Amino acid sequence: xxxxxxxxxxxxxxxxxxxxxxxxxxxxxxxxxxxxxxxxxxxxxxxxxxxxxxxxxxxxxxxxxxxxxxxxxxxxxxxxxxxxxxxxxxxxxxxxxxxxxxxxxxxxxxxxxxxxxxxxxxxxxxxxxxxxxxxxxxxxxxxxxxxxxxxxxxxxxxxxxxxxxxxxxxxxxxxxxxxxxxxxxxxxxxxxxxxxxxxxxxxxxxxxxxxxxxxxxxxxxxxxxxxxxxxxxxxxxxxxxxxxxxxxxxxxxxxxxxxxxxxxxxxxxxxxxxxxxxxxxxxxxxxxxxxxxxxxxxxxx
Amino acid sequence: xxxxxxxxxxxxxxxxxxxxxxxxxxxxxxxxxxxxxxxxxxxxxxxxxxxxxxxxxxxxxxxxxxxxxxxxxxxxxxxxxxxxxxxxxxxxxxxxxxxxxxxxxxxxxxxxxxxxxxxxxxxxxxxxxxxxxxxxxxxxxxxxxxxxxxxxxxxxxxxxxxxxxxxxxxxxxxxxxxxxxxxxxxxxxxxxxxxxxxxxxxxxxxxxxxxxxxxxxxxxxxxxxxxxxxxxxxxxxxxxxxxxxxxxxxxxxxxxxxxxxxxxxxxxxxxxxxxxxxx
Numbered sequence: 293x294x295x296x297x298x299x300x301x302x303x304x305x306x307x308x309x310x311x312x313x314x315x316x317x318x319x320x321x322x323x324x325x326x327x328x329x330x331x332x333x334x335x336x337x338x339x340x341x342x343x344x345x346x347x348x349x350x351x352x353x354x355x356x357x358x359x360x361x362x363x364x365x366x367x368x369x370x371x372x373x374x375x376x377x378x379x380x381x382x383x384x385x386x387x388x389x390x391x392x393x394x395x396x397x398x399x400x401x402x403x404x405x406x407x408x409x410x411x412x413x414x415x416x417x418x419x420x421x422x423x424x425x426x427x428x429x430x431x432x433x434x435x436x437x438x439x440x441x442x443x444x445x446x447x448x449x450x451x452x453x454x455x456x457x458x459x460x461x462x463x464x465x466x467x468x469x470x471x472x473x474x475x476x477x478x479x480x481x482x483x484x485x486x487x488x489x490x491x492x493x494x495x496x497x498x499x500x501x502x503x504x505x506x507x508x509x510x511x512x513x514x515x516x517x518x519x520x521x522x523x524x525x526x527x528x529x530x531x532x533x534x535x536x537x538x539x540x541x542x543x544x545x546x547x548x549x550x551x552x553x554x555x556x557x558x559x560x561x562x563x564x565x566x567x568x569x570x571x572x573x574x575x576x577x578x579x580x581x582x583x584x585x586x587x588x589x590x591x592x593x
Numbered sequence: 594x595x596x597x598x599x600x601x602x603x604x605x606x607x608x609x610x611x612x613x614x615x616x617x618x619x620x621x622x623x624x625x626x627x628x629x630x631x632x633x634x635x636x637x638x639x640x641x642x643x644x645x646x647x648x649x650x651x652x653x654x655x656x657x658x659x660x661x662x663x664x665x666x667x668x669x670x671x672x673x674x675x676x677x678x679x680x681x682x683x684x685x686x687x688x689x690x691x692x693x694x695x696x697x698x699x700x701x702x703x704x705x706x707x708x709x710x711x712x713x714x715x716x717x718x719x720x721x722x723x724x725x726x727x728x729x730x731x732x733x734x735x736x737x738x739x740x741x742x743x744x745x746x747x748x749x750x751x752x753x754x755x756x757x758x759x760x761x762x763x764x765x766x767x768x769x770x771x772x773x774x775x776x777x778x779x780x781x782x783x784x785x786x787x788x789x790x791x792x793x794x795x796x797x798x799x800x801x802x803x804x805x806x807x808x809x810x811x812x813x814x815x816x817x818x819x820x821x822x823x824x825x826x827x828x829x830x831x832x833x834x835x836x837x838x839x840x841x842x843x844x845x846x847x848x849x850x851x852x853x854x855x856x857x858x859x860x861x862x863x864x865x866x867x868x869x870x871x872x
Binding site for chain 1: 642647669676678685695696699744745
């Protein structure tokens with residue numbers, strides 16, 4: 293039975309080992325950072341960082357550096373810029389992000405075009421945009437793992453403070469929390485996990501691994517700690533299953549050259565999210581009768 | 594020196610060239626229930642933010658126990674205005690209350706039985722134990738207020754500031770919140786400073802009133818402050834204080850230009866222009 297799931301050579305393959313190890317670390321990091329990203333309503337910032345990482349990755353490819361450093365440098369730079377222009381203000385944030393995104397993707401198009409002209413490897417643009425866990429350069433593995441642990445540690449150490457300032461920035465500030473610095477530190481952790489996610493499923497798809505498992509977990513759990521655990525489980529399961537399926541697909545039509553692993557990972561994550569909708573949300577029984585004023589509280593006074 | 598818990602001396606705040614507060618002085622003693630009353634836009638929220646240390650003063654001083662307020666001061670609890678918690682916010686009621694203990698601290702906290710009991714006790718004290726495990730965003734406005742009061746009180750503050758906690762509540766939730774606060778203020782000797790544009794729900798429990806209009810205040814016992822001459826001086830125009838069916842309405846005399854009465858507590862907009870100093 294198992295031989296039909298795991299094609300011959302799966303467990304002996306070096307690239308598979310790397311993909312499983314790095315994929316697991318990145319999936320856990322993305323899931324945990326993702327839960328806070330969704331809670332803080334910064335999913336759009338995460339997506340913007342992914343698009344700007346595309347520019348960095350393609351620029352790195354052009355100058356012959358590993359694309360992870362490109363993702364990281366541009367993502368961190370963009371995070372700093374977003375913090376500077378004030379991601380707190382909704383309108384300014386939307387306009388500035390939109391303009392910067394356009395410029396970033398335009399540059400990415402140029403870099404990818406020039407890069408493929410010089411090296412005539414169209415596979416590189418595909419790897420930057422849509423990633424591949426099977427071509428991770430072994431020399432970057434320590435950097436990937438250390439970055440992941442740093443991002444994870446940042447978010448875990450800031451956990452309660454992030455929750456309190458999401459609940460009310462004013463309460464947090466009144467209790468002595470440096471709300472702005474905490475927000476900036478979180479944005480940096482977000483940029484790092486976007487860069488990591490870009491390595492394994494590509495810069496364009498990186499938000500899927502960040503937001504998908506977190507959003508699903510938040511639908512089916514109530515508390516933040518449980519949500520992080522469930523999100524990590526979904527992310528890791530989707531990554532592992534994606535790797536297995538991608539390895540199997542080497543024998544699949546049409547070309548018998550394998551389907552992209554990112555396709556499987558993203559499809560599994562989106563599938564999980566859709567399945568979470570099938571499950572009816574637990575309704576509150578006890579105090580619905582006493583709740584005629586919810587509507588008024590939500591509308592501006 | 595008297596044993597004042599909080600003391601404001603001649604506090605003034607200017608923002609963008611506009612005078613928000615001017616010459617605001619009052620004291621609050623431990624266990625006292627004070628209403629911060631005034632029309633919308635009078636400066637109530639700014640005044641609370643000054644006390645919290647979130648709003649720097651242009652002039653004057655704010656003292657807790659006779660000393661300037663220290664940062665990270667746990668002696669003041671705060672329930673902000675119009676807190677909108679979305680239904681998908683993944684925080685249970687007990688998570689929110691638990692954040693009141695150490696939400697400002699870094700690092701990991703392991704679950705403990707003692708904390709769980711502390712949270713349960715606090716939820717019982719504010720009458721919110723029934724929905725301890727519900728998502729806070731799915732509660733009604735009145736229920737959320739109780740949860741935020743529990744959040745503010747669990748760190749054992751000696752002064753509790755609440756910004757318009759009764760706004761948009763139905764009458765029974767309103768009375769519930771007021772009685773919970775009054776009981777805790779008496780039992781735990783917590784000083785409560787609660788802002789509201791309508792003083793009527795607070796009349797049974799208020800020890801003192803800080804009436805704000807046009808950035809200035811009149812302070813004293815309710816019956817001293819809610820007088821036509823005092824409020825007329827504060828507003829800088831003639832107002833009447835009308836008692837009807839046990840309710841107090843502050844009514845401005847018809848203006849030459851508009852010829853229209855403005856009735857506080859009904860459309861909650863009192864007169865604002867041309868105030869003079871109240872001594």
